Amino acid sequence: MGIRDEDIARVRASTDIVGLIGEYVQLKQVGQRYRGLCPFHAEKTGSFYVNAVDGLYHCFGCQASGDAITFVREQEHLGFVEAVERLASKVGMTLTYDNEGENRTRAERRRLQDLVQKAEDFYHDRLLSAPDAAAARKYLRDRGFDSDEVRSWRIGWAPDDWDQLARELRLSKKDLAGTGLGFVNKRGRAQDFFRGRVLFPIHDSDGHPLGFGGRIMPGVEGPKYMNTSQTPLYDKSRVLFALDRAKAGIVEADEVVVCEGYTDVTAMFRVGVPRAVATCGTALTDEHVQMLRKFARRIVLAFDADTAGQAAADRFYQWEAKFDLDVVVAALPPGVDPGDMADDDPEGLVQAVADARPFLEFRLNRILDAADMSTAEHRARAAEDALSVVVEHPNDLVRDQYLMQVADRCRVDVARLRDRLRSGNVKRRPQPDEPRRRPRSADDGDPGPREPATDGDPGPRPPGAGQRTATSDGDPRSSPAVEVLRLAVNRPEAVIDWLDAALFDEGLHLDAYRALIESATIHEAIDSAPPDVAALLSKLAVEEPVDDAMDPVLLLIRSVGLRHLSIERSKAAPDLEALTTLARLVDQVGARTDRREVAARDLLTFVSSQGDE
Numbered sequence: 001m002g003i004r005d006e007d008i009a010r011v012r013a014s015t016d017i018v019g020l021i022g023e024y025v026q027l028k029q030v031g032q033r034y035r036g037l038c039p040f041h042a043e044k045t046g047s048f049y050v051n052a053v054d055g056l057y058h059c060f061g062c063q064a065s066g067d068a069i070t071f072v073r074e075q076e077h078l079g080f081v082e083a084v085e086r087l088a089s090k091v092g093m094t095l096t097y098d099n100e101g102e103n104r105t106r107a108e109r110r111r112l113q114d115l116v117q118k119a120e121d122f123y124h125d126r127l128l129s130a131p132d133a134a135a136a137r138k139y140l141r142d143r144g145f146d147s148d149e150v151r152s153w154r155i156g157w158a159p160d161d162w163d164q165l166a167r168e169l170r171l172s173k174k175d176l177a178g179t180g181l182g183f184v185n186k187r188g189r190a191q192d193f194f195r196g197r198v199l200f201p202i203h204d205s206d207g208h209p210l211g212f213g214g215r216i217m218p219g220v221e222g223p224k225y226m227n228t229s230q231t232p233l234y235d236k237s238r239v240l241f242a243l244d245r246a247k248a249g250i251v252e253a254d255e256v257v258v259c260e261g262y263t264d265v266t267a268m269f270r271v272g273v274p275r276a277v278a279t280c281g282t283a284l285t286d287e288h289v290q291m292l293r294k295f296a297r298r299i300v301l302a303f304d305a306d307t308a309g310q311a312a313a314d315r316f317y318q319w320e321a322k323f324d325l326d327v328v329v330a331a332l333p334p335g336v337d338p339g340d341m342a343d344d345d346p347e348g349l350v351q352a353v354a355d356a357r358p359f360l361e362f363r364l365n366r367i368l369d370a371a372d373m374s375t376a377e378h379r380a381r382a383a384e385d386a387l388s389v390v391v392e393h394p395n396d397l398v399r400d401q402y403l404m405q406v407a408d409r410c411r412v413d414v415a416r417l418r419d420r421l422r423s424g425n426v427k428r429r430p431q432p433d434e435p436r437r438r439p440r441s442a443d444d445g446d447p448g449p450r451e452p453a454t455d456g457d458p459g460p461r462p463p464g465a466g467q468r469t470a471t472s473d474g475d476p477r478s479s480p481a482v483e484v485l486r487l488a489v490n491r492p493e494a495v496i497d498w499l500d501a502a503l504f505d506e507g508l509h510l511d512a513y514r515a516l517i518e519s520a521t522i523h524e525a526i527d528s529a530p531p532d533v534a535a536l537l538s539k540l541a542v543e544e545p546v547d548d549a550m551d552p553v554l555l556l557i558r559s560v561g562l563r564h565l566s567i568e569r570s571k572a573a574p575d576l577e578a579l580t581t582l583a584r585l586v587d588q589v590g591a592r593t594d595r596r597e598v599a600a601r602d603l604l605t606f607v608s609s610q611g612d613e
Contacts, residue, residue: 003084007095008069011084012523014091015068017055023247024075024294031544039294040064040074042324049542051490054522058542065538067523075294090206112178112233116209118169119181120201123156123212127198133157135217136198143263144270144343153200153266158214160196163189180211180228193228196220200241200262202228202280205291207244210234213262213280225261227281237285240277240292241265247295249275255298257330257353258284259338264302267342271349276302276338286319293323300356302330302338316359317394329362331355360402363389368409383410384426387417391426480559481509482540483552488516489540494549498600502608503556512536550597554589557600561586564607581606 018027018034027034027050038048038059047061058065064074072083085106088095095106127133127150136157140150158165165171166182167190176182176190185191197214204210211228228234242265250256257276259265268276275296279288292299299319316327330352332341341349357365364386371382386406393399399421407414420426481504487495499517504510511533519525522541526534546552565582568574585606588599 002097003081004096007088007093008084009523011087011091011093011095012055012067012069014093015055015087016052017057017068017071018050018052020068020087020090021050021057021071022251024251026251033542033544038062038064051542054489054541056522056526056538056541058539060539063535063539065535065542067526077290086206089208108178109232112175112231113208113210115169115171115175115179116181116211116233119165119179120154120156120209120212122165122168123158123194123199124151124154124201126159127155127157130157130159132159139198139217143339144267149266149270156199156201156212158192158194158197158199162191162195165192165194166190178232180231180234194226197226202234202239202241203244204239205243205247210239211280213241215262225281236280236282238287238291239280240288241280242269243277243291245269246275246277249273250292250295254296255300256292256296257300257302260303261337261339264338267339267349268302268353271342271346273350273353284315289319289323289325293325297325299325299327300330300353301327301359302332302353314392317392321394327359328356329359331357331362331365360389360393360398364402364406368406373410379410379412383407383412383417386410387420387426391421480552480556481505483546484556485509485512485516485536486540486543487545487549487552488513489522489537490543490545491549492516495553498553498557498604500604500608502604503560508532508536512540554596554600557604558586558589560607561589561603 021027021034021036021039025036025039025048027036028046029035030049032051032053034050034052035046036048036050037043037046038061040048040059041062041064043061048057048059048064050057055067056065057067057071066074068087069080069083072078072086073080076083076086078086085095097106127136140155145155163182166176169175169181171179171182171190173184173190176184176193180193182190182192194212194214197216199212199214201209202211202213211231211234213228214226216222216224216226227236230236241262246256246265253275255275257268257273259268259276259278262278265276265278268274277292279285289299319325320327332338332349332352338349341352367385367389368382371385372378373382383406386402390399390402390406393402400418403417403421404414406412407417484495484499484503488499499513501510501513504513511530515525515529515533515537516522519528522537526537529537561582565579565586568579568582582603585599585603588595589603
């Protein structure tokens, strides 16, 4: 099974690669290119460049390169077909497949998404105008939602009826199951899944509708929250509420805020923190964290993480090591949700996110701040409790840093605390018996916004525009051959009349030249070329060519003439006529006269004919 070649080409051409990569990386225009911090390896100064015209990227640090499809494959860990589908979906393009069954499968998925979208419209309209939604409208007003916010988030109301949605949308039994919007009850009748609930639409990261999270009305019996059940569209372990809205804010701040509930997320947006998400009825999973790591390296937990206990602590520390990120906690007042705090103390909520502390530090502060330090016995007990949390961290250097803090606050000899840890005679902190709130969803982020290079310090630039760097074939300088190839990739109209196989030595440069002249586009050239040639072409595509195209062309032709002249002189019986012609033309190309280009054309014709002979 495969996607038609013409569709792949259309997807490439229709995708704004700067906009796509800008969802993950802050890009800044430098000349005709865009530069940012590479998303594929850690760096402090941007060496990642994007060519918006040809839709290509290259990193001069780790050598990662490719087009929009390659980028999505690497970032989302998708196969080729899935990556093309993701991009086609973003630009609203319908794909065709070699396998007709695959066409039907994709068409069915789009049909189910359309049904969920119609359900979203139905529920939203009911909330805005239906008499039976009056209590729901009042509940939302009491939670701080105004009419603009309700419309922006497309919040809905599911009427407390058996099958209003199923009848309105004329859903078949197959549609009910495929969308999760309903089911067939024991009497064999269609029944709506959501009834008498305020509904929050849930979309994928590209904004396509997947399902709903439903909040029961206060005072009504039943589960407080219900979420769409598992369907071909909706998998709660791989979905985060509001990620489609928060992506831009997450990338800009290099930080994501993970909340427990839908109203907590909307509250974060309300107070000016537009980088919040929430899990949908499940604890934060590895899949969630891996998804978020594509956008940021710092995860702020906006819930009472201390109640999560040892199991959660192990997961958080594991994620920090596995995904190279920081998990920090916003110190909200105990028992207070972001949704409540947004109304009572919005500035405090913003500050709590800004002042988020590492998970272990947060837990220690909770213990020590609440401890009685008035007597030696109480301080010893506080130190014991603190040790039971410090021991959870897997890194001995981190543990020792916190031991010194505990020793200072509890007025205990730090050497005694180290001995206790080494002996293994430290009990894990006991967990309270009372039921705890489910841990709020968490997202990944970074220790703080990355610092792009300033206008005064543009950072490393790709070769061209006056800078020379090592070429792919090991030449310590950027040779005239590389400059001409760079022009052939970026400004072919400037050098097309001068390109000739005689200009390039056998090897990488000649192979790159042949790949270019045998292909209609740079993408075709890269796709058809061997890996080393493809890597060179990808790098050249994001480099700035020199302003005056004739300079490298004339330099290259003259260097080729000099090489032929040297070869002719080294022969036992040199051709004197050839020697004279080569020497004259090489001198004329090197001279600053009006005849330079004419001489260069004659020299190129001469060495080409020599090669043919």
